[in-house]
Amino acid sequence: MVTTEVVYNLEEENILTNVRNRNETGIILTFDDGPSKYLNEFLDVLEEENVEAMFFWQTRLLHHKRPWNRVVANGHQIGAHTHRHPNLSLLRFDDQLHEIQTSKETIEQVTGKAVQYFRPPFGQYNEETLAITKQLQLETVMWDIASFDWELKQHPDQIVENIMNHVQEGSILLLHELEQTLIVLPILIQKLKASGYHFSTL
Numbered sequence: 413m414v415t416t417e418v419v420y421n422l423e424e425e426n427i428l429t430n431v432r433n434r435n436e437t438g439i440i441l442t443f444d445d446g447p448s449k450y451l452n453e454f455l456d457v458l459e460e461e462n463v464e465a466m467f468f469w470q471t472r473l474l475h476h477k478r479p480w481n482r483v484v485a486n487g488h489q490i491g492a493h494t495h496r497h498p499n500l501s502l503l504r505f506d507d508q509l510h511e512i513q514t515s516k517e518t519i520e521q522v523t524g525k526a527v528q529y530f531r532p533p534f535g536q537y538n539e540e541t542l543a544i545t546k547q548l549q550l551e552t553v554m555w556d557i558a559s560f561d562w563e564l565k566q567h568p569d570q571i572v573e574n575i576m577n578h579v580q581e582g583s584i585l586l587l588h589e590l591e592q593t594l595i596v597l598p599i600l601i602q603k604l605k606a607s608g609y610h611f612s613t614l
C-alpha cells in the first residue's frame with residue numbers, strides 16, 4: 413500500500429493527482445470501491461448538497477439493481493477501478509489488461525457512456541499498467557489527499573479532520589463508498605463549502 417500519509421506527493425507525468433494546473437478550479441470528491449449498498453444514500457447527500465463527484469467502481473459489484481442510472485442522471489462521473497480489485501503491480505500484462513478492459517467495457521455497456529478515467533486499486537501500478545491505460549485511452553487519476561476513511565470506522569470524525577487539515581484548492585480527495593464515510597459526508601461537504609471550496613469533476 414503506497415498510501416501511508418494523508419498528503420500523497422506523487423510526481424509522475426501522465427498521472428493526475430490534483431487539478432491545480434487546470435483552468436477549472438475547485439476540488440474533486442472521489443469515491444472508490446462501489447457500487448456499494450450505500451450508493452443511494454451517498455447520492456441523497458450529494459443531491460441535497462448539490463455536489464457532483466467521481467465514482468471509481470470495481471465492476472464485479474455492478475449489479476443492474478445498483479442505481480447507476482441515478483449516478484449518471486445526477487451528473488456524476490464513473491471511472492474504472494478494475495473488475496476484481498487486484499494489486500495490478502503483481503499481475504502479468506495480459507491479466508492487467510483483462511482487469512482494466514473488463515471494468516471499462518462493463519461500465520460502458522451498462523451506462524452507455526464512454527469511460528475516460530481509471531484509478532488503480534490500492535494506488536498500485538507499474539509501467540505496464542500505464543501502457544495499458546494509454547492503449548485504452550484512459551486517464552489515470554490518483555489523489556493528493558487520502559481521507560483514510562477505510563481505517564476509521566470507529567473514528568469517522570477523523571475522516572473530516574484529515575481532509576480539513578490538508579485540503580487545498582485543486583485537491584483530489586480519496587474517499588470510499590463506506591458507511592463511516594456516508595455518516596460524515598454531509599458535515600464534510602458543509603465544512604468544505606464554509607471554507608470557500610466548490611466542487612467539480614474532470
Ligand SMILES: [Zn+2]
Binds near residue numbers: 445
Ligand atoms: Zn479500491
